[in-house]
Amino acid sequence: MTVTRRSAIGLLAATGAAAIAMPNVARGATGNVVVIGGGFGGATAAKYLRLRSPELSVTLIEPAEVFYTCPFSNLYLGGLWEFEAIGQRYDVLASEFGVEVVRDRADDVDVVARTVRLAGGASLAYDALVMSPGIDIRWDGLEGYGESAAGTAPHAWKAGPQTELLRAQLEAMPDGGTFVMVAPDNPFRCPPGPYERASLVANYFKTHKPASKVLILDAKDAFSKQARFTEGWAALYGDMISWVSRSNDGRVIRVDADALEVETEFGQRIRADVLNVIPPQRAGLIAERAGLTNNSGWVPINPATFEAAAAPGVFVVGDATISAPMPKSGFAANAQGKVVAANIVALLEGREPPRPSWLNTCYSLVGPNYGISVVGAYRLVDGAITEVVGSGGVSPVSGGPEFRAREAANTFGWYHAITNDIWGTVW
Amino acid sequence: MLARPSGAQEAVPWWRDVESARTLVGDATPSTEGVWIDLPYLSEDGTSVALGVGVDRPMTQESYVQSLHVYALKNPAPEVADYFFSPLSGRAEIATRIRINETMPIGVIARISTGEVIVAEREILIVTIGCLTNAATYATTDVMRTRVRVPEQFTPGVPGEVTTLINHPMETGLRTTLAGETIPRNIVTRFLASVGFATVFEARFYSSVAVNPYLRFFIVPPQSGELVLRWEEDTGLAAIERRPILVG
Numbered sequence: 001m002t003v004t005r006r007s008a009i010g011l012l013a014a015t016g017a018a019a020i021a022m023p024n025v026a027r028g029a030t031g032n033v034v035v036i037g038g039g040f041g042g043a044t045a046a047k048y049l050r051l052r053s054p055e056l057s058v059t060l061i062e063p064a065e066v067f068y069t070c071p072f073s074n075l076y077l078g079g080l081w082e083f084e085a086i087g088q089r090y091d092v093l094a095s096e097f098g099v100e101v102v103r104d105r106a107d108d109v110d111v112v113a114r115t116v117r118l119a120g121g122a123s124l125a126y127d128a129l130v131m132s133p134g135i136d137i138r139w140d141g142l143e144g145y146g147e148s149a150a151g152t153a154p155h156a157w158k159a160g161p162q163t164e165l166l167r168a169q170l171e172a173m174p175d176g177g178t179f180v181m182v183a184p185d186n187p188f189r190c191p192p193g194p195y196e197r198a199s200l201v202a203n204y205f206k207t208h209k210p211a212s213k214v215l216i217l218d219a220k221d222a223f224s225k226q227a228r229f230t231e232g233w234a235a236l237y238g239d240m241i242s243w244v245s246r247s248n249d250g251r252v253i254r255v256d257a258d259a260l261e262v263e264t265e266f267g268q269r270i271r272a273d274v275l276n277v278i279p280p281q282r283a284g285l286i287a288e289r290a291g292l293t294n295n296s297g298w299v300p301i302n303p304a305t306f307e308a309a310a311a312p313g314v315f316v317v318g319d320a321t322i323s324a325p326m327p328k329s330g331f332a333a334n335a336q337g338k339v340v341a342a343n344i345v346a347l348l349e350g351r352e353p354p355r356p357s358w359l360n361t362c363y364s365l366v367g368p369n370y371g372i373s374v375v376g377a378y379r380l381v382d383g384a385i386t387e388v389v390g391s392g393g394v395s396p397v398s399g400g401p402e403f404r405a406r407e408a409a410n411t412f413g414w415y416h417a418i419t420n421d422i423w424g425t426v427w
Numbered sequence: 428m429l430a431r432p433s434g435a436q437e438a439v440p441w442w443r444d445v446e447s448a449r450t451l452v453g454d455a456t457p458s459t460e461g462v463w464i465d466l467p468y469l470s471e472d473g474t475s476v477a478l479g480v481g482v483d484r485p486m487t488q489e490s491y492v493q494s495l496h497v498y499a500l501k502n503p504a505p506e507v508a509d510y511f512f513s514p515l516s517g518r519a520e521i522a523t524r525i526r527i528n529e530t531m532p533i534g535v536i537a538r539i540s541t542g543e544v545i546v547a548e549r550e551i552l553i554v555t556i557g558c559l560t561n562a563a564t565y566a567t568t569d570v571m572r573t574r575v576r577v578p579e580q581f582t583p584g585v586p587g588e589v590t591t592l593i594n595h596p597m598e599t600g601l602r603t604t605l606a607g608e609t610i611p612r613n614i615v616t617r618f619l620a621s622v623g624f625a626t627v628f629e630a631r632f633y634s635s636v637a638v639n640p641y642l643r644f645f646i647v648p649p650q651s652g653e654l655v656l657r658w659e660e661d662t663g664l665a666a667i668e669r670r671p672i673l674v675g
């Protein structure tokens with residue numbers, strides 16, 4: 001109750017008109033909600049705010065005309081999907097759901113005055129702000145890997161031109177070459193993502209460049225769904241994929257992008273034919289600009305409401321947040337976007353926010369017909385997000401080919417369902 | 428000075444509750460300034476958390492940091508490691524990887540050669556995230572295999588960094604097999620670095636040092652020579668590495 005009161009007062013005080021807002025209770029929530037970022041978390045929140053309360057005015061700020069999803073970008077890299085197949089547009093959100101989509105970048109947020117300044121110069125006032133800016137790269141986090149290095153050794157950890165560049169390099173690579181991937185330490189966006197990428201690149205090599213190799217140099221000693229991936233790699237790709245753990249000198253400490261060479265902690269120099277560096281990350285820069293991050297570079301939130309700890313009334317979801325044990329996944333961002341939409345509507349109506357619970361299913365493809373998954377359900381326990389005991393399920397090791405094919409089919413089904421839920425007509 | 432609400436009890440400092448720490452502090456009245464602890468705000472995997480500890484003090488014969496002692500205050504045994512420096516360390520600073528069972532404070536004691544004692548502590552959040560279901564996948568092969576990196580050349584008077592790692596399971600003695608049998612304790616207990624006949628740096632490890640003990644420290648060798656590194660296991664087994672040192 002105390003949280004509700006404080007947040008509600010925070011929200012209404014922003015309009016400077018708590019007294020005016022009260023009579024609206026019967027008619028449902030009104031007010032201006034601004035959403036920064038039209039990715040998994042932000043576009044979900046925008047749509048579900050309008051669905052729950054058609055009288056809310058919702059403005060979604062997103063610089064891209066087409067949002068390319070990171071999920072399934074590995075299928076594009078592996079030559080299984082066209083790039084346009086992972087492009088999502090905002091037309092439906094605008095025409096069917098009445099979200100006002102502003103194609104611009106938020107440059108600054110004043111959490112006291114409750115305004116957002118856009119790169120184009122406009123300033124928008126809000127009653128509640130949702131932010132889902134995703135990640136930005138720590139350009140000073142790995143020696144030699146500045147912004148210009150990404151032009152030669154792409155990270156492709158935000159889908160777009162970087163992903164296309166990496167695909168072009170893989171296509172141009174002669175048979176017998178080595179694709180070297182530099183994998184980061186935790187925390188980072190999509191814990192199984194690097195290993196799914198290695199799998200689907202190997203799948204491409206297997207059919208098109210069978211003498212080629214995939215080498216993963218890792219800053220970790222263990223990784224997501226490791227036993228399942230390792231089993232799948234052996235079954236599908238023999239010894240094409242090698243993984244070098246941190247303790248076996250897998251941690252890269254320096255990148256020479258021009259020479260396509262990396263240096264490990266204990267001094268090995270390794271040359272790549274195609275070099276994919278997944279560098280350390282942090283919350284999207286606008287979160288720091290708004291003063292919402294702590295010294296970890298990520299945004300601490302109140303788990304009950306997903307309001308930023310530093311600024312009640314500013315709701316942050318997705319990869320930018322510290323919401324462990326929930327992972328930095330599109331699935332989690334989508335679930336959080338819905339919870340936040342419900343919270344904001346409840347708070348604007350003067351009701352207590354609903355008790356949140358979340359689900360995450362983490363699907364990965366080891367091959368086009370070989371899927372693996374981890375499921376987790378999360379609840380609020382004593383003010384902390386907690387994994388529901390016994391909810392977690394990892395698909396069994398040695399699930400058998402039919403089981404793996406079914407998991408792969410579920411993975412495709414998941415992609416269609418979630419992108420429709422966020423950018424499409426379905427809800 | 429932090430203002431305390433009137434009537435509030437002075438909290439008992441953590442080191443009073445840990446016997447070995449209490450012994451270290453002895454009769455000294457510890458200060459709380461000058462030791463830094465570099466830890467992530469939150470770790471998604473408590474089996475191997477990066478830790479850096481240091482004291483920004485001069486390292487001269489007259490006054491140097493003698494030792495640093497690390498405690499994970501809610502682990503089954505709180506002692507993590509002890510690090511012993513000399514003026515030839517050049518810098519009282521280490522980096523390692525440790526096991527942290529749950530959200531807890533990490534405590535550090537620094538002893539200065541002048542008799543001064545400094546204590547510090549820092550909280551770390553441990554939350555294992557979904558998608559990471561791998562604690563059991565840490566595998567150690569080539570046990571006692573070592574890796575070392577030293578600067579190609581040292582500048583006289585400037586401390587250079589030495590990076591080391593030894594493959595080792597660091598069995599705590601607290602684990603059991605599926606059949607219910609206790610897996611016996613087997614850890615690396617001691618690490619020594621010497622140049623010529625002088626020990627420049629030494630460390631003692633306990634069971635909260637993470638698998639495959641990793642250690643970074645500094646040395647400031649007075650002249651060219653040989654760096655000898657020695658790891659000792661609790662079974663008496665030792666691994667030795669020798670590296671030429673070039674000063675110039």
Ligand SMILES: Cc1cc2nc3c(=O)[nH]c(=O)nc-3n(C[C@H](O)[C@H](O)[C@H](O)COP(=O)(O)OP(=O)(O)OC[C@H]3O[C@@H](n4cnc5c(N)ncnc54)[C@H](O)[C@@H]3O)c2cc1C
Binds near residue numbers: 132157
């Ligand atoms: C290779 C790869 C594979 C993945 N596979 C999966 C998967 O299979 N399943 C899964 O669940 N997750 C997957 N993920 C993770 C998923 O992509 C992210 O967790 C998800 O995108 C997070 O959503 P978000 O809203 O936080 O950020 P995003 O989806 O990145 O959205 C952020 C948006 O904010 C916009 N933005 C940023 N700053 C501003 C600003 N200042 N003003 C306006 N707009 C701004 C950006 O343009 C962007 O559109 C994968 C990730 C990668 C890299």
